[in-house]
Amino acid sequence: MSLLQIDENIWCLDGDSVTMFTIPFQTRMTIIRQKNGDLWLHSTVAIDEGRINAVKKLGRVSHIIAPNSLHHLFVKDWFNHFPDSKIWVAPGLPKKLPNLEFYGILREKPESFWEDEIDQIYFEGSNILTEMIFFHKKSKTLIVTDLIQNHDPSKNNWFWKMVKGLNGVLAPNGGVPKDLRLCIRNKKLATESFKKICEWDFQRIIISHGICINNNAREFFINSFDWLDK
Numbered sequence: 258m259s260l261l262q263i264d265e266n267i268w269c270l271d272g273d274s275v276t277m278f279t280i281p282f283q284t285r286m287t288i289i290r291q292k293n294g295d296l297w298l299h300s301t302v303a304i305d306e307g308r309i310n311a312v313k314k315l316g317r318v319s320h321i322i323a324p325n326s327l328h329h330l331f332v333k334d335w336f337n338h339f340p341d342s343k344i345w346v347a348p349g350l351p352k353k354l355p356n357l358e359f360y361g362i363l364r365e366k367p368e369s370f371w372e373d374e375i376d377q378i379y380f381e382g383s384n385i386l387t388e389m390i391f392f393h394k395k396s397k398t399l400i401v402t403d404l405i406q407n408h409d410p411s412k413n414n415w416f417w418k419m420v421k422g423l424n425g426v427l428a429p430n431g432g433v434p435k436d437l438r439l440c441i442r443n444k445k446l447a448t449e450s451f452k453k454i455c456e457w458d459f460q461r462i463i464i465s466h467g468i469c470i471n472n473n474a475r476e477f478f479i480n481s482f483d484w485l486d487k
């Protein structure tokens with residue numbers, strides 16, 4: 258169990274490696290503690306006793322965020338342990354998982370429960386990737402899920418290092434995966450989303466898959482979109 262405090266009231270909890278389409282992904286959950294003591298869990302990792310206890314010590318689990326249509330694997334497990342919490346899902350997920358019970362669908366603007374502390378937008382332009390991007394104001398932290406990846410070379414064998422390097426997601430040269438770029442058909446909308454994110458004063462990026470960006474985060478973010486005509 259590895260809980261890492263990032264700044265005041267924000268932590269990362271690394272999970273197990275999961276496989277999707279045979280590709281190994283390291284997983285990471287972000288936890289924000291709001292001023293009222295509520296915990297906001299982003300991209301839940303696999304549950305176990307150590308992780309549950311670590312989270313319990315931080316506060317009261319109130320919001321469980323499934324930030325895109327792929328990151329929903331452990332949402333229900335966390336909810337079952339914290340049944341007073343609310344599950345929030347990205348647009349597109351209810352259609353994919355009609356049996357998933359949830360409290361609300363995330364929208365273009367932040368929910369009233371956290372709007373003073375966390376901002377959010379829906380990254381537009383793709384009909385496949387439906388991802389919400391978040392910004393924790395106090396710690397100036399941008400939180401992304403699959404949109405930007407920066408896989409750790411030390412956690413991948415030579416084959417996956419080669420594949421991830423070709424896909425543009427191997428640290429230190431991570432970015433928007435090339436396969437996801439191909440899914441972004443409406444580049445005008447994607448550019449608008451990119452510009453909205455740039456308006457946030459972020460100084461670090463928490464990345465769900467790979468090494469987080471703690472230095473020159475804005476430069477890394479802008480470089481990640483050098484393929485987008487802006």
Ligand SMILES: [Fe+2]
Binds near residue numbers: 327328403
């Ligand atoms: Fe992912």
